[in-house]
Amino acid sequence: TRSTRPQRLLKAVQKHATRGDPQSVISAIDHFCRHSEWAMNIGDEKGSILDSVVSEVNPEKVLELGTYCGYSTVRIARLLPPGARLITLEFNADYAAIARQVIIWAGLEDKVQLVEGASEDWIPRMKEHFGIETFDFVFLDHWKDRYLPDTKLMEDCGLLRKGTVLLADNVICPGVPDYLAYVRNSLSYKSCYFKSHLEYTKAEDGLEKSVFLG
């Protein structure tokens, strides 16, 4: 039967990227998505904004909601200091299987823990299951109607501390209006918008960076 798009994306990585070279993995995926098949990776333009925010925060403990094929996982993990850890959550088992292999091809498996399942099930278990106190940086890129409830859930589970940075993808396209209204109006967040474009297109999209104030 016909292969899936994530399988074809992984083949492109294994054909064109150098094992252990995260930048070549990023470039191979961007080339595949621009010239072969669009896929919902954050992409190179928004990816550069992600890079700058991660570098500024220099986090020890990172949570990513929405792994997909591991593109943003690789972008983040390649910037982390030794000993820093990234937990990435993926609901779709087929995507997770591809992402594991992309992360290994990039040579970043020691920094990344990929967990399969739903955010609402895993967020309440982060502390006891992973020995996490609080996260320094959270990247939201999963179901757009889960950004707000999961942010409230992370607050309630004590997973955010004064200064934790939340960075949300797709705040314009597909859009997360309830989440935007919350982080922009809540006295518990300092929020700012980074205008950009939907991955590999000319459509507007952007990232919202929100600092939890406690």
Ligand SMILES: O=C(NCCCOCn1ccc2cnccc21)c1cc(-c2ccc(F)cc2)cc(O)c1O
């Ligand atoms: O839908 C998108 N992402 C989400 C995937 C499922 O995530 C499910 N999922 C992953 C962990 C996880 C944990 N718990 C529950 C659900 C959980 C998404 C969609 C688009 C997009 C934009 C325009 C279009 F015309 C079509 C698509 C762009 C993006 O950048 C996206 O990120």
Ligand SMILES: [Mg+2]
């Ligand atoms: Mg996205």
